[in-house]
Amino acid sequence: MTIPPIEASQRIREICTLAPIVPVLVIEDVATARPLAEALVAGGLPSLEVTLRTPAALEAIRAMSDITGGHVGAGTLITPEDVRAAKAAGASFGVSPGATDELLAACEAENLPLLPGAATASEAMRLLARGYDMLKFFPAEASGGAPALKAIGAPLPQISFCPTGGVSPSNAGSYLALANVLCAGGSWVAPKDLIIAGDWAGIEALARDAAQLRKGA
Template identity: 75%
Template sequence: MTRITGKDASVKNRELAALAPIIPVLVVNDVAHARPLAEALVAGGLPALEVTLRTPAALDAIRAMAEVPGGVVGAGTLVTPQDVADAVAAGAKFGVSPGATASLIAACEEHGLPLLAGASTATEAMAMLERGYDMLKFFPAETSGGAPALKAIGAPLPQIGFCPTGGVSPKNANDYLSLPNVLCAGGSWVAPADKVESGDWTGIESLAREAAKLER
């Protein structure tokens, strides 16, 4: 186990953000869907995959997706140190959280898991910056003021890069991605529940291809 610092984590997260404009935010209910879902998204040009720890199948889904060539799988909805330990054991290469607590940050640093921590205010962003984190998740994006709010935060804090998540869609993705402090965005629309449940991997790959073309 190799410890990392906030600065190390931010470097890794910026590298992750550079892979594609959109990071799929995935809720996997059936582990049988995990590998074909990952393969479809990677084939469509979205290699960074966030599997949220919201279902009993999530950790097994991470294990399955970690074996997909070209993919980089991470664990979302990290809330506790135990979530971090479980995610790392399952093969997660990065972690995403809705917010940040001292114990969660410490667990990620101890386990060497780059954390993309959530922040929605200037104070939260500044607190993370003090710890070396200059790449954060803006969450919940739309209900926190959307692109205008993130633009406003970027004026006094231009050194912080963001991945807005929460309400990001094809209709507003460009509003976010056009901002200088947005490096990528997280979205669930590239893997809609109906297509996942029906096994429409071709349809999901098509959605991924469209998302991968978004400009930033």
């Protein structure tokens, strides 16, 4: 039984409304995964995206999947094999930089709610026609930033976005102020140096600051 795209988008919407920022995580050492997740959730960021860019990523998802109050997703889903591996590792949702018919079909077949990427009105319209109305705007800054996303929202008000790519504390507020933005994805809340140092209190503090970002901030 496949998950209908409209139902998948509703689940993604629920995940995206839990906090204004979704941490985008690149995990090199699986031993850091659980304390990292605990620090981010404690700081008020329960929705976590672990990118499949490192050999440790799937094991990291597995280690983080049962964190109390956390929702762990797999990012950088490119192929159906990625989808199946992410689901087997315990991911509760997926994120992709773009979308192909094969990727969408795999997520639907695996009952893995997907936040598919789109950077243009045509891409967004194509996904909407399939039933997806909650999308990732990527790469956000390189695609024109908040002004571009605002412009896309004018003719397509039924689509909501999570902008990711170049989002930082200095520009997150401009995205969150948009009517068609539910949250934004950012990596600054889990900097590599703090992860290597095991500075979980420092990461929790960054998460707490990010969790205070609100629309119009």
